[in-house]
Amino acid sequence: MVTLKIDGRKVTVRKLSTILDAARKLDIPIPTLCHHPELSPYGGCRLCLVEIEGIAKPAASCTTFAKEGMIVNTSSPYLEKLRRTNLELILSDHPNECMLCERSGDCKLQELAYFYGLRENRFKGEIRVYSKKDNNPFVTRDMEKCILCGQCVRICDEIQGVGAIDFAYRGLNTRVSPPFEKDLNCEFCGQCVAVCPTGALTGKMWAHKGRQNFKEVETICPYCGCGCNITLYVRRNEIIRISSNEETINEGWLCAKGRFGYGFVNSPERLTKPLIRIAPKENSIFNVKQTNPPLPPFTKVGRGGINNAALFKEVTWEEAFQYVSKRLKEIKENYGPDAIGGLASARCTNEENYLFQKFMRVVIGTNNVDHCARY
Amino acid sequence: MSGDNIKIKICMGPGGIAAGGNDVIEAFKGQLTNQRINASFGEQCSLHQVGCRGLCAKDVLVEIIIDGKETIYENINPEKVPRIVKEHILGDNPVKEWIAGEDYDNFKKKQIKVVLSHCGEIDPEDMNAYIEAGGYKAAHKALTSMSPSEIVETVKTSNLRGRGGAGFPTGLKWELGLRIKSDVKYVICNGDEGDPGAFMDRSVMEGDPHSVIEGMIICAKATESHKGYIYVRAEYPLAVKRLQQAIDQCLQKGYLGKNIFDTGFDFDIRIFQGAGAFVCGEATALMRSIEGKRGMPTPKLWRSAEKGLWEKPTVLNNVETFANIPKIILNGGDWFRNLGTERSGGTKVFSLTGNIKNSGLIEVPLGISLREIIYDIGGGIEGGRSLKAVQTGGPSGGCIPAALLDIEVDYESLAKVGSIMGSGGMVVLDETNCMVNTAKFFLEFTQAESCGKCTPCRIGTKRMLEILERITNGNGKEGDIELLEDLGSHIRATSLCGLGMTAPNPVLSTIRYFRDEYEAHIKDRKCPALVCRNLITYSIIEEECTGCGACKRACPVDSIRGVRKKPHKIDPELCVKCGTCFDVCKFKAILKA
Numbered sequence: 001m002v003t004l005k006i007d008g009r010k011v012t013v014r015k016l017s018t019i020l021d022a023a024r025k026l027d028i029p030i031p032t033l034c035h036h037p038e039l040s041p042y043g044g045c046r047l048c049l050v051e052i053e054g055i056a057k058p059a060a061s062c063t064t065f066a067k068e069g070m071i072v073n074t075s076s077p078y079l080e081k082l083r084r085t086n087l088e089l090i091l092s093d094h095p096n097e098c099m100l101c102e103r104s105g106d107c108k109l110q111e112l113a114y115f116y117g118l119r120e121n122r123f124k125g126e127i128r129v130y131s132k133k134d135n136n137p138f139v140t141r142d143m144e145k146c147i148l149c150g151q152c153v154r155i156c157d158e159i160q161g162v163g164a165i166d167f168a169y170r171g172l173n174t175r176v177s178p179p180f181e182k183d184l185n186c187e188f189c190g191q192c193v194a195v196c197p198t199g200a201l202t203g204k205m206w207a208h209k210g211r212q213n214f215k216e217v218e219t220i221c222p223y224c225g226c227g228c229n230i231t232l233y234v235r236r237n238e239i240i241r242i243s244s245n246e247e248t249i250n251e252g253w254l255c256a257k258g259r260f261g262y263g264f265v266n267s268p269e270r271l272t273k274p275l276i277r278i279a280p281k282e283n284s285i286f287n288v289k290q291t292n293p294p295l296p297p298f299t300k301v302g303r304g305g306i307n308n309a310a311l312f313k314e315v316t317w318e319e320a321f322q323y324v325s326k327r328l329k330e331i332k333e334n335y336g337p338d339a340i341g342g343l344a345s346a347r348c349t350n351e352e353n354y355l356f357q358k359f360m361r362v363v364i365g366t367n368n369v370d371h372c373a374r375y
Numbered sequence: 376m377s378g379d380n381i382k383i384k385i386c387m388g389p390g391g392i393a394a395g396g397n398d399v400i401e402a403f404k405g406q407l408t409n410q411r412i413n414a415s416f417g418e419q420c421s422l423h424q425v426g427c428r429g430l431c432a433k434d435v436l437v438e439i440i441i442d443g444k445e446t447i448y449e450n451i452n453p454e455k456v457p458r459i460v461k462e463h464i465l466g467d468n469p470v471k472e473w474i475a476g477e478d479y480d481n482f483k484k485k486q487i488k489v490v491l492s493h494c495g496e497i498d499p500e501d502m503n504a505y506i507e508a509g510g511y512k513a514a515h516k517a518l519t520s521m522s523p524s525e526i527v528e529t530v531k532t533s534n535l536r537g538r539g540g541a542g543f544p545t546g547l548k549w550e551l552g553l554r555i556k557s558d559v560k561y562v563i564c565n566g567d568e569g570d571p572g573a574f575m576d577r578s579v580m581e582g583d584p585h586s587v588i589e590g591m592i593i594c595a596k597a598t599e600s601h602k603g604y605i606y607v608r609a610e611y612p613l614a615v616k617r618l619q620q621a622i623d624q625c626l627q628k629g630y631l632g633k634n635i636f637d638t639g640f641d642f643d644i645r646i647f648q649g650a651g652a653f654v655c656g657e658a659t660a661l662m663r664s665i666e667g668k669r670g671m672p673t674p675k676l677w678r679s680a681e682k683g684l685w686e687k688p689t690v691l692n693n694v695e696t697f698a699n700i701p702k703i704i705l706n707g708g709d710w711f712r713n714l715g716t717e718r719s720g721g722t723k724v725f726s727l728t729g730n731i732k733n734s735g736l737i738e739v740p741l742g743i744s745l746r747e748i749i750y751d752i753g754g755g756i757e758g759g760r761s762l763k764a765v766q767t768g769g770p771s772g773g774c775i776p777a778a779l780l781d782i783e784v785d786y787e788s789l790a791k792v793g794s795i796m797g798s799g800g801m802v803v804l805d806e807t808n809c810m811v812n813t814a815k816f817f818l819e820f821t822q823a824e825s826c827g828k829c830t831p832c833r834i835g836t837k838r839m840l841e842i843l844e845r846i847t848n849g850n851g852k853e854g855d856i857e858l859l860e861d862l863g864s865h866i867r868a869t870s871l872c873g874l875g876m877t878a879p880n881p882v883l884s885t886i887r888y889f890r891d892e893y894e895a896h897i898k899d900r901k902c903p904a905l906v907c908r909n910l911i912t913y914s915i916i917e918e919e920c921t922g923c924g925a926c927k928r929a930c931p932v933d934s935i936r937g938v939r940k941k942p943h944k945i946d947p948e949l950c951v952k953c954g955t956c957f958d959v960c961k962f963k964a965i966l967k968a
Binding site: 039042043045046047049057058060062063064065082085086089093122123125128146148150166167169170171172173219227240288 | 468652654670673674676719822823824825826827828829830831832834835836837839841858861862865868870871911
């Protein structure tokens with residue numbers, strides 16, 4: 001443990017903590033744009049500068065270890081001037097279009113510009129122009145808004161272990177880019193989107209759906225047994241986007257399904273009532289001449305293509321259960337229990353899956369039971 | 376033909392090759408064959424390619440030694456070779472008018488060659504030549520009779536400081552490297568020299584590669600390391616080739632690899648070729664580059680000696696630093712210390728370029744004055760013009776005005792006047808150089824070479840350049856100088872690595888000493904040195920113009936009108952200020968103002 005003094009207040013932190021860690025412990029605000037507690041120290045934005053007694057030059061608090069007896073000053077007219085100038089420089093190469101930006105109101109850069117009251121900029125000059133749009137299905141990459149904090153690069157490499165993006169080019173032309181500047185083609189976990197402090201990375205499906213005044217619903221991701229905590233941003237009973245809180249069991253990390261796979265919730269194609277097949281299989285959609293583009297299975301009546309009303313009929317749960325139990329009995333009697341197999345879902349709870357295998361083994365009498373998450 | 380022992384040494388440093396050294400070698404070979412000297416070739420007469428001799432302005436330099444009698448010829452081209460062979464080698468009668476004159480003697484007089492002692496003397500591709508010249512004696516001594524701490528003590532006594540530019544005491548660095556215990560440690564040689572106009576490390580790597588390797592072996596012993604890297608930029612193919620050759624020769628002879636000199640000490644060196652990013656000369660960026668990552672500086676939470684390459688203790692030194700080591704071990708730390716000043720020992724290699732008569736590679740004891748370097752060694756300014764400033768330290772350095780010419784050259788005094796020692800670039804500027812334009816030139820380089828990591832360097836240097844461009848284009852505004860000063864000191868204070876911290880130096884030092892030139896550009900819209908194109912005009916002096924029409928024919932945009940034998944006129948609307956008319960006019964009738 002080391003004890004140091006920040007702005008006149010004593011604080012004791014673990015060895016190999018940075019000055020920024022110590023200041024955060026005291027709840028002393030130090031502006032940062034490139035720092036993330038879970039990622040390796042970077043020292044790129046140069047906003048977290050502090051003065052240390054005995055050292056002539058201001059030091060970046062995110063990349064300086066706290067040492068015993070250190071006396072640190074986090075705010076002075078000189079430091080504020082340095083921070084202000086660095087912000088001015090960042091803003092001099094940033095499109096001034098907060099009004100249209102998806103992240104407006106949730107943008108660290110906007111927040112800092114607001115706090116420092118930066119209306120005028122002494123450094124007008126060349127601005128990066130990237131006309132190329134990324135055609136990937138999930139992430140909007142507006143690289144003109146990128147401030148090169150490098151958090152996306154680090155999270156992709158250090159947390160996700162993918163390394164789909166890195167820096168390319170030098171000087172003002174430096175940019176974050178997938179290999180050979182092709183479209184992003186990764187596992188689309190969207191962790192980069194989650195850590196991006198500006199509007200450079202946003203979800204494609206978020207676009208023009210709203211930025212503020214959401215109802216925030218804390219819930220559990222329905223996809224797999226990990227049970228990540230997620231927050232739904234809901235407006236008019238529709239999920240607009242999903243994020244996860246850092247204080248949760250999953251530390252705020254999510255995968256592609258958890259972050260972007262919410263389309264089914266409000267989908268008109270979603271099954272809401274049990275269906276029983278009424279037409280023989282020869283007439284099923286797999287045998288009918290395909291349309292172009294192919295229609296998804298169970299397309300509802302009235303959307304052209306296959307008349308599903310001719311294949312399935314809507315029933316109550318009671319009818320559905322009775323039908324299932326009748327057919328299972330018939331098959332077991334005629335062909336034996338091993339003619340039946342059961343596939344459970346990772347989206348069920350442990351208890352449900354336990355009951356399912358118990359049902360298969362005891363009631364049906366077969367060991368033909370499996371699970372989609374069993375790799 | 377007389378004598379039994381004829382040696383011909385041909386300068387094949389970067390300057391020598393550029394001046395046509397290969398052709399001269401071929402011409403000598405052809406002539407010797409024609410004159411039927413080939414019968415005794417190899418015994419009586421041998422042909423050597425040697426590294427840089429320093430005076431690149433007079434390349435190709437050829438030295439002919441007959442029975443120990445040395446004759447040096449300057450400005451030799453293939454056409455001159457037959458006469459030299461005929462009159463000197465066959466007739467024993469040197470060609471007097473081509474022999475190197477006063478300049479060459481003056482150039483040599485005040486220099487002390489430690490690092491460059493073998494450059495230009497021995498064939499860098501011949502290991503035996505290096506050994507004959509006393510090579511590997513120091514490594515043998517260090518490995519067989521010295522303990523690591525004794526080596527560290529000797530280097531500490533020598534007061535050798537890092538020659539890459541920052542000037543960190545080498546002995547201290549090694550001591551830290553020795554003290555930290557680890558299963559794997561690395562020694563890295565930084566040969567990523569990238570300053571425009573600098574070729575010190577290149578000359579050493581090309582002209583005396585074995586001295587670098589020997590220095591590294593000694594460092595490995597001193598820090599108990601068994602793996603070494605030489606990081607050379609791929610733009611130095613000859614250096615890469617010669618270093619690799621030298622490493623292979625050492626491996627064959629058992630000077631590298633397992634059980635060196637039968638002492639049980641192992642050391643291996645690998646060459647890593649850099650891809651040409653200037654920032655990779657910065658230690659942390661260089662190590663990331665070797666690790667296969669993007670060459671970007673990383674914050675110095677740890678010293679390299681604690682956690683460097685692959686998070687293992689690493690000692691990283693510059694080429695020139697390593698090349699000094701064998702001589703220090705052989706001659707003792709005190710000898711080296713006494714060559715320099717109180718605070719920095721030894722000599723320093725500089726590449727002397729710009730508007731100077733004897734441009735080339737020089738090695739001088741630290742503490743020598745700039746005046747001695749420029750006037751005694753360099754022979755003064757070309758064409759008798761007056762000196763304006765000396766730019767030291769490459770794009771990270773500053774401009775020292777002529778008034779401060781008597782300062783001593785060492786780390787502290789250069790820093791005091793707003794410049795740095797740097798790796799040893801020295802560009803001489805005279806009255807025809809515009810200081811604003813010079814600052815712009817260096818900033819153009821640094822802003823383009825910024826790795827893009829930190830805000831002040833990536834955007835700040837670009838903004839400074841834009842202000843300078845505005846000033847040199849005649850669009851400078853009131854307050855621009857103050858804005859440059861403010862932004863410059865901001866970048867200096869807040870950048871992550873040395874590249875950003877020093878990038879504003881050329882601008883800040885020129886504002887400090889040549890503020891009037893900046894003001895002339897902004898307030899009077901004039902470039903006093905007549906360099907900035909948008910601020911000068913060309914016109915024809917009617918009284919002088921003979922109407923010969925030479926300018927009219929030469930003008931690329933047809934902006935000159937006039938009848939033959941009558942004074943011509945330049946249309947300022949069409950003129951692109953290329954200066955061609957000024958150059959072709961034989962009557963000095965074009966006025967540049």
